[in-house]
Amino acid sequence: MSLRRNVFYFENPGPANTVFVIDAVKERLALGDLDVVLVPFTTGKTAEMFSHRLQGVAVVIPISETDAISACKRIAYSDKGLLGSLVRSRLEEVSDLERKKLHREVFDMTFLPFCGDAWTAAREILYAFGHGMKVAVEVSVVSVEVGKMKPQTRVMAVGGTGGGVDTAVITRTSTQQEAFGKQPEKRLTVQEIVAMPIQKYSLDGNRL
Numbered sequence: 690m691s692l693r694r695n696v697f698y699f700e701n702p703g704p705a706n707t708v709f710v711i712d713a714v715k716e717r718l719a720l721g722d723l724d725v726v727l728v729p730f731t732t733g734k735t736a737e738m739f740s741h742r743l744q745g746v747a748v749v750i751p752i753s754e755t756d757a758i759s760a761c762k763r764i765a766y767s768d769k770g771l772l773g774s775l776v777r778s779r780l781e782e783v784s785d786l787e788r789k790k791l792h793r794e795v796f797d798m799t800f801l802p803f804c805g806d807a808w809t810a811a812r813e814i815l816y817a818f819g820h821g822m823k824v825a826v827e828v829s830v831v832s833v834e835v836g837k838m839k840p841q842t843r844v845m846a847v848g849g850t851g852g853g854v855d856t857a858v859i860t861r862t863s864t865q866q867e868a869f870g871k872q873p874e875k876r877l878t879v880q881e882i883v884a885m886p887i888q889k890y891s892l893d894g895n896r897l
Contacts, residue, residue: 694881697857702819702886704853707735711742713884714845714857718747723859725838727752727846729828735853747845750837752828760834764865811869819889821856822879824848829860829877830868838862841875845883857883 697713699706714726726743729752730736736751743749765777815823825848832838842862847854863877870876 694883696882697884699855699884699886701888702821702850702855704849704851704855706855706884706886707738707849707853710847710854710857710884711739714739714847715743715746717857717859717881717883718743718845723843723845724748725750725842725844727825727828727832727838727844728854729753729824729848731852735849739847750832752831752835752837756835756837757827757831760831760865764834816889819856819886820850821848821854822858822885825856825858825860826877826879829862830865833862833864840864840867843880850886856885858885859883 695713695716697709699709717723718726724747726739726747726749728736728739728749731754733751733753736749740749812823815826825846828848829844829846832844833840838844840863844860844862845857846860847857849855858879859881861876861878861880863875867875868877
């Protein structure tokens, strides 16, 4: 059996695409096989936009940076191996000046559950699809780790590049330990791309 779906592509990444992503998500939700949208946020503005526009269509579950840090800490302090040690050391180093950079590294190590070169490779592969894709994958894991979603649940997950959102995908959620584990039926999967930017970098060649 084959299925035909619309995919929205944006020329450039960034928050200017947020409203169009919401439109793309709403169109895909109209098929009736999904009813949950995971939305990462820092200030809450994007989550509010989704909640307002999707009222009565889907349940919007906001995933905050605080949620992500909480999950990182719980995983780090329960993991007695190399991953736990590395994440704990990074969390203890966080200062206000470097908070954003270090948090991003901690998220990468925890939710792309590898250590050393392996998690770096996983991160770069996701960046090939754009920063928003990496964020969408991470919130799919965080949502389970903080108890907002159950594992092996199909959801719409969105992510952004420098604020707002520019990417929407349908994922099957997973725990951190099972996301890239040996049991295929429990692994994190990206099942559909609903919206994403074509350009992944800024004009100066830097990742946004």
